[in-house]
Amino acid sequence: MAGPHPVGDPAPDDGLLPASAAVSAAERDFGVYLHVPFCRVRCGYCDFNTYTATELRGVKQSDYASQAVLEVDAAARILTASGVPAREVATVFFGGGTPTLLPVTDLTRMLAAVREQWGLADGAEVTTEANPDSVDAAYLGALADAGFTRVSFGMQSAVPHVLATLERTHDPERVPLVVEWARAAGLDVSLDLIYGTPGESLANWRTSLEQALSLQPDHLSAYSLIVEDGTKLARQIRRGEIAPTDDDQQADFYELADELLAAAGYDWYEVSNWATSDAHRSRHNLAYWTGQDWWGVGPGAHSHVGGVRWWNVKHPAAYSERMLGGLSPAAGRETLDAPTRELERILLQSRIRTGIPVASLSAAGRVEVAGLIADELINARAALTGTVELTLRGRLLADAVVRRLSD
Numbered sequence: 001m002a003g004p005h006p007v008g009d010p011a012p013d014d015g016l017l018p019a020s021a022a023v024s025a026a027e028r029d030f031g032v033y034l035h036v037p038f039c040r041v042r043c044g045y046c047d048f049n050t051y052t053a054t055e056l057r058g059v060k061q062s063d064y065a066s067q068a069v070l071e072v073d074a075a076a077r078i079l080t081a082s083g084v085p086a087r088e089v090a091t092v093f094f095g096g097g098t099p100t101l102l103p104v105t106d107l108t109r110m111l112a113a114v115r116e117q118w119g120l121a122d123g124a125e126v127t128t129e130a131n132p133d134s135v136d137a138a139y140l141g142a143l144a145d146a147g148f149t150r151v152s153f154g155m156q157s158a159v160p161h162v163l164a165t166l167e168r169t170h171d172p173e174r175v176p177l178v179v180e181w182a183r184a185a186g187l188d189v190s191l192d193l194i195y196g197t198p199g200e201s202l203a204n205w206r207t208s209l210e211q212a213l214s215l216q217p218d219h220l221s222a223y224s225l226i227v228e229d230g231t232k233l234a235r236q237i238r239r240g241e242i243a244p245t246d247d248d249q250q251a252d253f254y255e256l257a258d259e260l261l262a263a264a265g266y267d268w269y270e271v272s273n274w275a276t277s278d279a280h281r282s283r284h285n286l287a288y289w290t291g292q293d294w295w296g297v298g299p300g301a302h303s304h305v306g307g308v309r310w311w312n313v314k315h316p317a318a319y320s321e322r323m324l325g326g327l328s329p330a331a332g333r334e335t336l337d338a339p340t341r342e343l344e345r346i347l348l349q350s351r352i353r354t355g356i357p358v359a360s361l362s363a364a365g366r367v368e369v370a371g372l373i374a375d376e377l378i379n380a381r382a383a384l385t386g387t388v389e390l391t392l393r394g395r396l397l398a399d400a401v402v403r404r405l406s407d
Contacts, residue, residue: 015328
């Protein structure tokens with residue numbers, strides 16, 4: 001089960017945003033995230049806001065799309081009433097959970113609501129996450145016909161015992177099939193991998209990388225497994241049933257990923273993400289890292305508009321009650337002050353390859369640049385031409401770089 005809400009102020013029932021949210025909105029992109037909080041089973045490592053059928057307390061998955069459409073409609077009204085100018089949607093992302101547990105008609109209906117309220121910009125990126133065992137060729141074809149442009153498959157690993165530890169239920173031999181079907185439908189393909197699973201060897205990780213690369217995805221994400229408090233995996237480690245992966249092993253996994261991906265023609269553009277070209281980068285995720293605006297639809301979804309951040313009630317039953325009652329689903333919010341926004345800018349933009357302009361740093365941050373070059377944490381040539389860009393060593397120690405630039 002997901003953790004507690006962030007600490008913030010109560011959100012008004014009408015959802016209206018402060019006037020500050022509208023400032024310079026026309027200069028920022030606008031995206032929509034739609035959270036589908038359903039999974040067939042709960043993986044032992046997962047602390048996302050997701051629910052299996054036995055945890056829904058009477059809420060029906062079949063009703064969810066209609067409730068999400070209600071929030072899309074409400075979002076358009078709230079932004080207009082708050083003075084935020086209307087903008088076409090640059091990116092749409094369906095995440096979860098497993099969005100493709102829903103019938104394809106539900107996903108296409110939600111996308112149609114987004115298109116009706118705001119319109120999709122020319123070349124808009126429309127992505128859904130999918131488990132390999134949750135789609136077939138017809139489903140993927142229907143997504144493409146409805147305007148989806150991209151699918152991100154949760155491959156995680158190609159090694160059965162690693163998938164078993166993660167409690168992933170798909171057959172790794174199905175991944176090539178779903179990639180082939182997505183390609184045939186005209187969809188871009190991203191694969192998500194996880195490294196550092198307890199019991200995973202460097203050879204296991206190499207196998208996963210090589211099998212993923214053999215499928216020639218347009219984009220690949222490789223995330224270090226984070227053992228979150230409250231998960232089944234955390235309890236297993238605490239009881240000594242499973243030995244955790246240490247930091248040195250995690251670094252070895254990352255370095256191998258970067259080596260193999262670079263050799264195969266993939267460029268890193270964010271610490272955990274590689275793409276075959278600029279055109280195949282995840283523009284939706286880049287919007288998060290560069291401080292653009294987005295509305296998050298669904299239970300537990302987070303939103304950000306103009307320095308105002310809010311989050312919805314978590315349980316689908318609570319979400320349903322508020323949507324059907326005509327109330328905003330927001331549970332709390334915060335208006336970020338200038339120092340917090342600056343810290344987040346450094347935290348997020350330092351992780352992407354385009355980096356941070358040296359001139360935009362504080363005086364104290366600029367003083368740190370020479371030391372970061374000496375410690376081989378940032379690219380010397382890029383820094384001398386005015387940009388903080390992480391080296392491979394810097395990507396492994398990104399948190400330390402952020403602390404030095406923001407102190």
